[in-house]
Amino acid sequence: MDNDKSIEIHVRNLVKKFGSFVANNNLSFDVYQGEIFGFLGANGAGKTTAMRILCGLSHPTSGEITVAGFDVYKQKELIKKNIGYMSQKFSLYDDLTIAENMELYGGIYGLSRKQIKVRIGELLEKLQLTDRQSTLIADLPLGWKQKLAFSVAMIHKPRIVFLDEPTGGVDPITRRQFWDLIYEAANQGITLFVTTHYMDEAEYCDRVSIMVDGRIDALDTPGNLKNKYQVQNMNDVFIKVARPDFFSQQYTVSSSHLNNQIN
Amino acid sequence: MKTIFFLLQKEFRQIRRNKTILPIIFVLPIVQLLILVHATTFEIKQVNLCIVDQDGSAISKQLVHQMEGSSFFKITASTFSMEQAQQQLDRNKADMIVRIPANFSRNLMQQKQAPLQLIPNAINANFATLSFNYLTQVVQSFNKNLIVEWSGALSPVPIKHISVQARFWYNPEMNYKWYMYPGIMVILITMIGMFLSGLNLVREKEMGTSEQLNVSPMKKHHFIIGKLLPFLIIGMFELVLATLLGRLVYQVPLVGSVWVLSAFTFVYLLVVLGLGLLISTLAETQQQMMFVAFFIIIVFILLSGIFTPTESMPLWVQQFNVINPLAYFMRVLRMLMLKGAGFANLLSEFIYLSIYAVIVLSMATWRYRKTA
Numbered sequence: 001m002d003n004d005k006s007i008e009i010h011v012r013n014l015v016k017k018f019g020s021f022v023a024n025n026n027l028s029f030d031v032y033q034g035e036i037f038g039f040l041g042a043n044g045a046g047k048t049t050a051m052r053i054l055c056g057l058s059h060p061t062s063g064e065i066t067v068a069g070f071d072v073y074k075q076k077e078l079i080k081k082n083i084g085y086m087s088q089k090f091s092l093y094d095d096l097t098i099a100e101n102m103e104l105y106g107g108i109y110g111l112s113r114k115q116i117k118v119r120i121g122e123l124l125e126k127l128q129l130t131d132r133q134s135t136l137i138a139d140l141p142l143g144w145k146q147k148l149a150f151s152v153a154m155i156h157k158p159r160i161v162f163l164d165e166p167t168g169g170v171d172p173i174t175r176r177q178f179w180d181l182i183y184e185a186a187n188q189g190i191t192l193f194v195t196t197h198y199m200d201e202a203e204y205c206d207r208v209s210i211m212v213d214g215r216i217d218a219l220d221t222p223g224n225l226k227n228k229y230q231v232q233n234m235n236d237v238f239i240k241v242a243r244p245d246f247f248s249q250q251y252t253v254s255s256s257h258l259n260n261q262i263n
Numbered sequence: 264m265k266t267i268f269f270l271l272q273k274e275f276r277q278i279r280r281n282k283t284i285l286p287i288i289f290v291l292p293i294v295q296l297l298i299l300v301h302a303t304t305f306e307i308k309q310v311n312l313c314i315v316d317q318d319g320s321a322i323s324k325q326l327v328h329q330m331e332g333s334s335f336f337k338i339t340a341s342t343f344s345m346e347q348a349q350q351q352l353d354r355n356k357a358d359m360i361v362r363i364p365a366n367f368s369r370n371l372m373q374q375k376q377a378p379l380q381l382i383p384n385a386i387n388a389n390f391a392t393l394s395f396n397y398l399t400q401v402v403q404s405f406n407k408n409l410i411v412e413w414s415g416a417l418s419p420v421p422i423k424h425i426s427v428q429a430r431f432w433y434n435p436e437m438n439y440k441w442y443m444y445p446g447i448m449v450i451l452i453t454m455i456g457m458f459l460s461g462l463n464l465v466r467e468k469e470m471g472t473s474e475q476l477n478v479s480p481m482k483k484h485h486f487i488i489g490k491l492l493p494f495l496i497i498g499m500f501e502l503v504l505a506t507l508l509g510r511l512v513y514q515v516p517l518v519g520s521v522w523v524l525s526a527f528t529f530v531y532l533l534v535v536l537g538l539g540l541l542i543s544t545l546a547e548t549q550q551q552m553m554f555v556a557f558f559i560i561i562v563f564i565l566l567s568g569i570f571t572p573t574e575s576m577p578l579w580v581q582q583f584n585v586i587n588p589l590a591y592f593m594r595v596l597r598m599l600m601l602k603g604a605g606f607a608n609l610l611s612e613f614i615y616l617s618i619y620a621v622i623v624l625s626m627a628t629w630r631y632r633k634t635a
Contacts, residue, residue, distance in 0.1 A: 055478050057634055076634065077480050085478040089471035095280045096273065107269025108479045136280075 005032040008160050008191040009054060014063035016049055023049040025214040027063070031193060033159075036186050038202050039195040041211030042242055047195045048088065048164055050211075054193070055085050055162055068159050081109070084153035084161040088168065092149055094138040098129060101137060101152055109156035116155075123151045126181075143174030150181055160191040167198065179204055199235040208234070210241045217241050266481055270489030274463075278493060284459070292501055295451050296444070296508050303447070303570060304439045310394040311339040313348045313357035320368035322409075329405050330361070335397050352384050359383040359394055371409070433601045444515045445596035446569035448505045449589055452528065453535050453563070455501050457556050460494045461539030465552045468543075477633040487628045491536050498532040499525070518603030527599070527609070530616045531592045537623030538588075544630040563589040588619055 009031035016024040023046045031037045041047045052058040054067050056076035065072040068082040092101045099120055106116035124130045127147055137145060146166060153161055163182075167175045179201065182192055186206075194205065202208050202222060209219040218225060218241045222234055229240045278284050312330060316323050330336050340351050351357040362380035370377040381398060385391035434441050467473040476486065502525070509515035517524065539556065546552040566573070566580070567589040573581050584590040591612045598604035606613070 057474065057478055059634060080478060080480040083478070085475070087471060087474050087478075089474070091471040091475040093273070093277065093472055094470075095277050100273070100276060104269055104273045105475075105479070107272075108266055108476070108481050110266070110480075 005034060007031070008033050008035075008068060009037075009193065010064075010066045011054075012064040014050065014053065014065055015061045016046075016053060016058070017061045022214050024053070024060075027211075027216055029209055029216060029219055031160075031191060033191050034186055034189045035206045036182060036192045036194065036204065038205030038208035039193060039211070040199075040202055040208055040238060041195075045211040045242075046214040047211055051162055051164055051193065051195060055083060056080050081156075082159045084156070084158040086149050086153045086161070086163045086166055088164040090142075090145055090149060092137050092145065092152060095136060097134050097136055098124070098140075098148060099133040101148070102155055105152050106155050111156060119155055123155065127151060143170045143177075146170055146174070147178060147181060150178070154185065154190070158190070160193060161185065163192065163194045165195055165197060167196065167201065175201070199233065199238055202234040202238070210238060212242050266485045267488050267492075270485065271492055274489060274493040278497075287459070288455070288497055288501070289504075291455065292451050292504055293508070295447055296505055297512065299447050299450075300440050300443050300513065303443045307335060307390065307393050307397070310336050310397065311356065311358045312336050312398075313340040313342065313351040313360045314338055315342055315345055315348045315360060315362040317343060317365045318363045318367035322368040322371060323363045326363065326402070326405055327361075330398070330401055333397070333401055335394070336401075352382070355384070357384075358390070359398065361398070438513075440513045441515050441601060442597070443569075444509050444513060445600050446593055448502070448509070449567070449569065449593045449596055450564060451505060452498055452501055452532065452592075453560060453589060456494060456498050456532050456535035457539040457542075457560060458553075459497065459539070460490060460536040461543040461546075461552050461556055462549055463494070464490055464540055464543040465546050465549050469548060483631055483633060484628050487540060487624065487631060490540060491533070491624075494536055495529070495532050498536070499528060502528045515600060517600050519599035519605070523606045523609070524596075524599055526606075527592065527595050527613065527616070530613065530620055531588065533620035534588045534616060534623055537620060537627050540627040541623055541630060544627055544632070563587050566590065567593050569593055588616060591616055 007030045009029075011030070012028045014024050014027040015022070025046075027050060039047050039051065049058065053060045053065065053072060056067075056072060056079045060072060067079045070078040070082070072079065093104070096104065102120045102123060103116055106119055111119065120133070121130075124133055127144075129144070129148075132140075137148070140148070150161075150163065150166060153163075167178050170178065175198070182194070182204075186192055194201075196202065205222065207219065207221050208225065209216045211217070218228075218237070220228070222237075225237045226232065226234070229237050231237055231240065314327055314330075316327060327338070331338055339357055340348070342348055342351075345360075345362065348357070348360045348362070352360055360380070360382040362382070364378060364380065367377050367379070379402060381395060383391040383395050464473075467476070506517060506524070510517070538559070542555050542559075543552050546555065565571075566576075566583050566587050568584075569589075573584060573590065595604075595609050595612050598609065
């Protein structure tokens, strides 16, 4: 990543506590403009907590955090204008059609009627759903819903898009198509912050961070991480970081088995 | 403002496609207003009497005959034994025993006091009191006729007596349905308002769609208004439906002004919709919301004086009605529909409900958290 690119997300010493439980323990990282930043970690490592803080959905306990140049303590609503968010839980309205969902979010983000019409046209064309625009979301297969949710999160052309496990439960072909959409967005200069469980997807990211028990234990490009840990793929990087004791035990395990372990 | 328009458009599209809301809007009022009005009547249609005539004279038979003549009373059993009569009462075959003791007519003839025994089944105290009073009236009129008859036979000039003529104001026919109908309307509007608004918001929480809204720059009060207006419109529609139904089916009058009625319903709806929204900002699931809302509605209904006069409650219980919007609205509705009270008479209730609406809606907006 070129360092002359501007910083879109700036995090120093982010701490989030729930009572005595420390969900985010002193996180520090920067995300640059146009970058695809992978945010990895086992279940319960604190990924979603950190992401919700960056989106202004949750208050940090302490730390210095700016998103799109705005402070998360004082300028939450300004941050919200400039970001898109696709949650882990599918959250388009099942009982509205594709076009109606797009229209609603366009309206909420303050687009004019004319802008909304243009944007809906663009997005439908890109997803090749122009002839299905009057279909209810409830009648769509999951993979299509996910792609739609991503498009709706981008309806207002945000600077940063947060994706929380966007490809959960989706078949490999649809996942591949989904990543095409992510690349396309990054090429337009949009910054993407992605959490995922799939290690093959980690390979697609410009840089990845790996969270373990609320800490970031590794942060670099996929290539550098593989060199550093002397392994062939991100799967093994993840296991070396997240379960340092795993390789010391004399296991020979298949890749699919590992995937199960991680999930 | 534009945001609100988009939110309203969304709500109405969802309501139109929702397969349960439409029946609720139409079926609920019809069932409540057509059935419950009859279920809540305190009018007494028939009191079953068991006669124990131990006198067996012409006079005692005349008295029994007069009781039979009243439309309220039906003689279901006659016996000479008090034991058998008591069995009738025990088995709920009779509601009251009328015992005419031996020597009843002789005592009367001798101008002595003639005792008569009435034993009502008082498990339902209200029913017992009412039927006792009705029967006493029959006996009194029988008594009066006897006096007139006998003294008339002695003196050439007919005896003058005070005659009391009662005229019941505001509900001249003492039609219980007229009294209950506004009460049932209040229950209807309260339930529709509180449940529809509250469940709608919690459902968005359960589905996760509220999070997508929270991550947008939408203003909190826009969100609340977007949740309020659709159900305000539905609530006003229910008012029109209920008023028309009352007029058509029961001839319930609307003596007061339609505009005052609409103004009160509008403000009252703001209160109950606000309560529904407030509960749902605190609840995480639809079950939680339902439980709390049911609890509040039942307490408010029973305290409000819809079924039982508040004046008969202990003072400390009555004081709960200060925070019971139902009690105010119910009073207003009865005064408006039956008495035709003008706005000036109801001003304090209007001010009270308006303040209540402002407080509840502010609390709901404040409690609605875009950030956890």
